[in-house]
Structure formats: C-alpha cells, structure tokens
Amino acid sequence: MASRILAQQPVYVNGIKATNQSLFPNTEPFSGFNRPSRIQGDIEDLEVEGTIPKAVEGTFYRIQSDHKYAPKFESDIHFNGDGIVGAFRISDGCVDWKQRYVETDRYKVEKDARKNLFGKYRNPYTDHPTVKGLIRTAANTNVFFWRGVLLALKEDGPPFALDPDTLATIGRYDFDGQVLSPTFTAHPKVDATTGELICFGYEAGGDGNDASKEVVIYTIGPDGVKREEAWYTAPYCGLIHDCGITENYVVLAMSPLKASLDRIQKGGNHWAWDPNEDQMYGIFPRHGGKREDAIWVRSTTAFHGHVAGAYEEDGKIIFDAGVANGNVFFFFPPEDAEPGKVAHRNKIYSPVTRWIFDPKTLRSGEWVEPAQKCPFSSEFSRIDERYNGKKYSQLWTLQVDPTRPYDVARCGSPAGGLFNVLTHYNWETGELDEYFDGPCTTFQEPVFIPESDDAPEGHGYLMALMNRLDELRNDIGIFDAQKLNAGPVAIIKLPLKFKLGFHGNWVDQREIDMFKKARESGKIKPALPAQKPLPWQLSNGHSN
Ligand SMILES: C=Cc1ccc(O)c(OC)c1
C-alpha cells in the first residue's frame, strides 16, 4: 500500500504545538488502543451473544480520558485528557449505549477556542494566560452515582455533575455550597451500613495545584447534608488516590510521588517519584476528627494501587489495597532522572496487600509491615459493595500474568498494562477463580452486580470491558461472579474501540428511578450547579 505524507507545516515545533491544526502527537499515549476516539453518540440495541441474566437491570457507567484537542505539549500523558462518560443501560436483556463529554470549565473554553488552552498535567503555570483562575480539572477518572446525579471525578479538582439519563453536564457540583475544597478524590465511598458518603481532598490548602500538605475529609449524610468536615496536614504532599472506610475510621494511602511548588512554577512535572521516601498511611476518626487526631504511619517505599476493602475486627483496622514495589507512574520519574531520557515502564509486582492497624496503640511516625499478600500481581480490585466498611471476604481484580501467552505480533504493546486474567479471590479460603480469554484480550476494571438485595456476599455477576487488542475493538463480558472460569454468560458486542478507561460503576435501575421520581416530584431539591466560585478563585481576584 502506498502511503503519502502530505506537505504541511509541522504541528509540533520543539515539542510545543505550533499551529491550530487538529492533529495528535504520534506518541505512545496517543497510539494504538489509546488513539483519541472523541465519539459522542448513541447506539440502541447493541448485539448480545448468550443471555443477560434477569438481575442485570441497570446502567454500567464508565469514564475514559479522551483529549478533545491535541495537547500543547507533544510529550503529554494519558491522564491529561478530557473525561468522556459512557453509559450502558441494560433493560430486559436489551442494551443501549450513550457517550458524552463531561463539559467542564476547561472543556467549554477549549471548545470555544477550538484548541487546547490548558498545558501540562496539574501545572497551571503552563496554561494559556487567558485561562488563569479557571478550574482546570478534566474530570476524567471516575463516574460515581450520588443521590440521583452522576459525579465525574478527578482528584485535582471539584466534581462535575451529570444527568444519569441524558449524560448532559449539570455543572460543577459543590453539594449545595457545602464542599468547597479545591480538590475532591476520584474514589469516594458509600458506607453500606449508614448510606453516608465519605470523601476527601488532598493538596487542598490552596488552588489544588500548589503542593499544599492540607487534607480534608468530609462525610455527607444520605439526606445530602454535610455531617463532618475535618482538616489535617500530611507529612509531605504526596499522591493520595484512594481511601478505605471502616465503622469508625478513614484510612488514606499516600505514595511517595511528591509535588514541589518550585518545580511546578518552573513548568516541570507536578509529581516526581522519590525512591528514598516511605509510603504512608493516614488513619483518621470518622466522627469529630480534629487536626491532632491524625496518625500517619510509614512503610517501605511503594506505590499504591486501589483499595479493595476495609473493616474493623477486634478493634483493629483491616485495610486491603494494591501495593506495588516501584513507581507505576513511570511518566513521573525522580527529579534527578537524566534529562531528556525517555521514562520507561518499570517491571513491577503489585499484590493486593492486607495491613492490620491498631488505632489505639499506633503513633504517628511508627513503622508498619504488611500482614498478608495475595499470591498474584493485580490492579483494579472491586468488592461486593454491599460490604463497604464491613467485614468482607471476596474480591475481583485484574491479574497481570506475564506467563500466559500474549500475541505481541498482532497486538503490539498492551497499552496501560497486561491485565490479562479476570480473577476472583477469597481471603478466607484462599480460593482463586481465574478467566483468561486468550492472547489478544485484556480487561478493564470490572464491576460487581448482586443477584438480589439479600443474596450472600459475592453472589451475582461481574461485568467488564474486554479489549480486543488485535481488532482495536471492545466487547463487554458478563460473568457469573462465582464461576469466572466457566467464561462469560453473555457478551455485549461493541462496534467501537473505547480507550483504556479508568473507573466505572454499576447502578441498579431501581435506584436511578427512585431518585428521578424524588427529584421530579420535588421531594428532593433539584441538583444545582455551584452558585459561587471556589474560595481560591476569589482570592486570585477571579470572579465567574
Ligand atoms: C490511576 C490513578 C490516577 C491518579 C491521578 C490521576 O490524575 C489520574 O487521572 C486519570 C489517575
């Protein structure tokens, strides 16, 4: 086949976008499975093979990072793209799909300008001067259902709310003026017993991108009213991506990817890996927390993956999370890394690791050691969320098993990671149930769907996007959560390639309908966008 290079001005000069032309860099983060997709649209009645179980009645929401405009810097990373939300609504065995961008403040001004205006990941000093003081989050990491709205979340900024039916963006969401932190985690948790939302923000003392060590933890009641707000100071400004909740405690895991205001102001990376720094766990009371109540304990340098579950037993906190023995975010190398040298993916082992903390005796600065490790490397663990904050025994996760065949000739590199084995693990019995689809398929983060409201723990279904790396196309597999090994009970055939997304959640149709009715009838006030700028925007002299 003849290929023709059209004559044109170079789009990137010295690594910086030099024209207004829409053309993405020819780099790994924008290639293969992660090539920009940018599709907003609808498909009714997707093809289904097999039989979708009766209990699967609801919507699977998921989000991916998908730069609307070619980035300012040719070296831009996957994490810096606009959030685009997909919804797979399943009803009586039929599946409809819809996908829309999250219309953040960033998205809107860039759309008006028809080009990129925000520069590097979490570095406002690299932005076009006209966007100074605007909220720069791309809301691309998680999509979370709360009281009838979808919250599109990224840890560098506030939530943006979407309508769960239409996926239309409502606007920035501040919980009716109750949550004014500049940052908000992508991983809030709903306590399965109380229905409370526990959420936090880190790097929260200023505009969210200034290496602040302040951390805030909020509790919102199931009635939408804020019950707790407590501020703490971390030992350093490190990345705190996920949390665990128990009946009486919140645990935050902080990795030694550190922010430096000086480096940010010089236009450098927000984060740099510090191989000489410890991993930390912050332990905080759920109720009436005061600054001096924080307990920060440390252990060997490590990178935290996601939290599986947490609970209390005999007064101790059990906390289970992925812990990797190296910097998973190779694109944020140590500050003294050789300049100009391309950062490479590190070889990493990342078992789900169990910690047992005694909050009555632990003191800040103490050293802790893991209690137990799962016998495999994995990421994206999920549990039966009816057990959030309670004793649980089962998790589902994406195992990385490099000993299985992988067809590199047909698939190239498995962008994002070789998540090739869907895995079910039981802490009590040690039982391992695995599903490997073949040498051309990897998985995205699964969601668990209970068989019924009163089904025993883990009885139900597991749903996950499957990446057909050789075809650049996706399917969705639905599995009996107790029999992954038997293969999918249904496959939703997708005519498109999605990008490698981050997170998603299953929402039962009854919950969506209940809140919709309550909002329409006025029983619950409508979800309104934030009415005032965030405090940091006002102090920067910005008002909008
Ligand atoms: C997976 C973790 C993670 C951490 C920080 C981010 O900004 C992010 O964006 C997609 C993802």
Ligand SMILES: [Fe+2]
């Ligand atoms: Fe995450």
